[in-house]
Amino acid sequence: xxxxxxxxxxxxxxxDKQIIKDFSLTIPKSEVHAIMGPNGTGKSxxxxxxxxxxxxxxxxxDALIDGESIINLEVDERSRAGLFLAFQYPMEIPGVSIxxxxxxxxxARLPEGEDLDAPAYYKELYEKMDRLKIDRKFTSRxxxxxxxxxxxxxxxxxxxxxxxPKYAILDETDSGLDIDALKIVSEGVNALRGPELGxxxxxxxxxxxxxxxxxxxxxxxDGRIVKSGDKSLALELESKGYDWIKEIAExxx
Amino acid sequence: MTTATHNIEIDRDKGDxxxxxxxxxxxxxxxxxxxxxxxxxxxxxDDWIRDFRKRALKVFQDKPMPTHWxxxxxENIDFNKIRYYLAGDQRAKKSWDDVPDEVKETFERLGIxxxxxxxxxxxxxxFDSEAAYSNIKEAVAKDGVIFMGSTDGLMEHPEIFKxxxxxxxxxxxxxxxxxxxxxxxxxxxxxxxxxxxxxxxxQAYFRINAExxxxxxxxxxxxxxxxxxxxxxxxxxxxxxxxxLHSAVVELVAMPxxxxxxxxxxxxxxxxxxxxxxxxxxxxxxxxxxxDCNIGSxxxxxxxxxxxxxxxxxxxxxxxxxxxxxxxxxxxxxxIHAADDTTSNVxxxxxxxxxxxxxxxGQVRIPKHLKGCKNNxxxxxxxxxxxxRTDTYPAITVRGDQNYVQHEASVxxxxxxxxxxxxxxxxxxxxxxxxxxxxxVNDLTRQFPMEYSVELKxxxxxxxxxxxx
Numbered sequence: 001x002x003x004x005x006x007x008x009x010x011x012x013x014x015x016d017k018q019i020i021k022d023f024s025l026t027i028p029k030s031e032v033h034a035i036m037g038p039n040g041t042g043k044s045x046x047x048x049x050x051x052x053x054x055x056x057x058x059x060x061x062d063a064l065i066d067g068e069s070i071i072n073l074e075v076d077e078r079s080r081a082g083l084f085l086a087f088q089y090p091m092e093i094p095g096v097s098i099x100x101x102x103x104x105x106x107x108a109r110l111p112e113g114e115d116l117d118a119p120a121y122y123k124e125l126y127e128k129m130d131r132l133k134i135d136r137k138f139t140s141r142x143x144x145x146x147x148x149x150x151x152x153x154x155x156x157x158x159x160x161x162x163x164x165p166k167y168a169i170l171d172e173t174d175s176g177l178d179i180d181a182l183k184i185v186s187e188g189v190n191a192l193r194g195p196e197l198g199x200x201x202x203x204x205x206x207x208x209x210x211x212x213x214x215x216x217x218x219x220x221x222d223g224r225i226v227k228s229g230d231k232s233l234a235l236e237l238e239s240k241g242y243d244w245i246k247e248i249a250e251x252x253x
Numbered sequence: 254m255t256t257a258t259h260n261i262e263i264d265r266d267k268g269d270x271x272x273x274x275x276x277x278x279x280x281x282x283x284x285x286x287x288x289x290x291x292x293x294x295x296x297x298x299d300d301w302i303r304d305f306r307k308r309a310l311k312v313f314q315d316k317p318m319p320t321h322w323x324x325x326x327x328e329n330i331d332f333n334k335i336r337y338y339l340a341g342d343q344r345a346k347k348s349w350d351d352v353p354d355e356v357k358e359t360f361e362r363l364g365i366x367x368x369x370x371x372x373x374x375x376x377x378x379x380f381d382s383e384a385a386y387s388n389i390k391e392a393v394a395k396d397g398v399i400f401m402g403s404t405d406g407l408m409e410h411p412e413i414f415k416x417x418x419x420x421x422x423x424x425x426x427x428x429x430x431x432x433x434x435x436x437x438x439x440x441x442x443x444x445x446x447x448x449x450x451x452x453x454x455x456q457a458y459f460r461i462n463a464e465x466x467x468x469x470x471x472x473x474x475x476x477x478x479x480x481x482x483x484x485x486x487x488x489x490x491x492x493x494x495x496x497x498l499h500s501a502v503v504e505l506v507a508m509p510x511x512x513x514x515x516x517x518x519x520x521x522x523x524x525x526x527x528x529x530x531x532x533x534x535x536x537x538x539x540x541x542x543x544x545d546c547n548i549g550s551x552x553x554x555x556x557x558x559x560x561x562x563x564x565x566x567x568x569x570x571x572x573x574x575x576x577x578x579x580x581x582x583x584x585x586x587x588x589i590h591a592a593d594d595t596t597s598n599v600x601x602x603x604x605x606x607x608x609x610x611x612x613x614x615g616q617v618r619i620p621k622h623l624k625g626c627k628n629n630x631x632x633x634x635x636x637x638x639x640x641x642r643t644d645t646y647p648a649i650t651v652r653g654d655q656n657y658v659q660h661e662a663s664v665x666x667x668x669x670x671x672x673x674x675x676x677x678x679x680x681x682x683x684x685x686x687x688x689x690x691x692x693x694v695n696d697l698t699r700q701f702p703m704e705y706s707v708e709l710k711x712x713x714x715x716x717x718x719x720x721x722x
Contacts, residue, residue, distance in 0.1 A: 051673075051677050052676075052677075053673055054669070054673070074676070074681075074682075075673060075676035075677055075682075076676040076677075076678075076679050076680055076681050076682070076685075078677075079676065079677050079678060079679040080679045084677075085677050087674065087677075090674065091668075091670055091671045091673075091674035091675075092671075093671055093674070093675065093688075093689055093692055094689075094692055094693065095689075095691070095692025095693050095694070095695035095696065096688055096689060096691075096692035096695075100688075101675075101678070101688070102678075104680055104684065104688055105678040105679045105680060108678075108679040108680050108681070108684065109679055142692065159678060163678065163679070
């Protein structure tokens, strides 16, 4: 079996409302898939449910990383199993510097009693910051505190680059970015593409997919995938609009 | 980091052990004139001290409990069940070899002799009522610096002691200062001659070993003109089912141009009532800085103060309090401006965990006739759980229009979304919580000496371990 992030017949509730409905999708390692869809269709819910947010209840179905189910794992265990979520709205953590935060996250991946090689860590951190055009002064700034939208998203990609996950979900990483920031963030993601990473890019707009060109595009509506295709689907969607998707979904139902 | 070797080991488990009591001197249970006479007799004190004690006892007995503003938990102290003086010897030893085995072992387990060798200019180690060990490095003593237990200080340097003793904190200041004045024993006595800068800290360690006991040390520090000194104190006790009382009085005198930094890491066991009065007089151009960390005890009431008596004097209080289940940290600061161009700064951060309660009380006074005075007060509270509690009682009296005061207060919570975010990066819930709590106090602990900020970080991690889930 090929290594993959596999989502099987997933059903997710928030409170008593079902948001994700019998959702299935397989993202092979080394591929980048995009999920597009109108607002309120369950894209972010899918991302948070996979990451294990306590407000999102998986009522049935499964999610597996390289064949191992993760849905009974704690949030941090899923992370260490290789799942990374780049947040749409990254949280501010006052007083906790970027350098210390990423270092703590890296330490959490080491066996008990083993400590990070600090000089090597900082060397790697600086290199990756340079690539994302993040000023080195940011290492001592509190995570996301007082950051602009673009700075927050670049900081998410920096964490992605530093934690080397097997699979990454990028939740509306393009929202709030101007074109320059969008390019930098996309270049950062593209640099990580390769045989060791599978990625799911969630976006409302086709624009991001000009820069992060996906292997597959899925269109999501009302908690499920209604249409899949190659990157040209994104362009088709752009020209026909989401009403087209609504029609497809209604005809299918 | 190589700071591990500088750790001052005072985590709660480490302090929770005890040895059998072998006291030669025991004033018995309860408090009356006979108790005071017993203490004066065994110490061989002059009449003026005996009279001072007896007057103080009267004040203590006459003063009501301050429960009209303070917590009613004070009513749970049974003064008739406490032992007020327990000692093996009145004179401190200058070598660890001469200290009785079980006392020496106690301090070894707490890492005191090791720290002394590594980075301290002098150490005093008090065991119940008296200092068991007191020593100052020869190079420091050669400069004329005096550092010894208060009992010894009173005997050997009465001329300095008498001049300042009870002058910063009068006996009648409050009920517990009066109690201390009646039965005080132990504590540190420090005199730094003009111009002498003590480069390494002097440290005192206060250990309570006995049950149903009260420790009443009395500390007096005088930094003469242009001198500088840093004093650090730590404390632990084993956890008993009964209440233990700790009621100290600490007086600091900073002569013109002097600098005193006084650092406390209070980690008493959770059955200790910790009712302490700490105050400094700051003369012209001097600086007094209190760094006050309260992690332990059942109830702490402590508001370190500075009387800014001389022009351009500066007072600072940096305070961190962590209140866990069954703990109440009632802390704060007093800044009494009494001269032109005096400045004061108060930064307080409290963390309430579980059912823990923290209270900030601040008093800032700038009278009308002064000019050019400044005060800055910031107090921030962090609540961890939904039943954690915090209260803030600032009292700022500023008269006149040539002075400047700034006050900021905030209450925040660590949100579930912040924890989720950190956990998504692979940190366990407990690690995420302790990281955010350390982040909350970070800008303050950065100003502490390295040994203490590392230790404090570790203590916070320990306290946060059981707080989630």
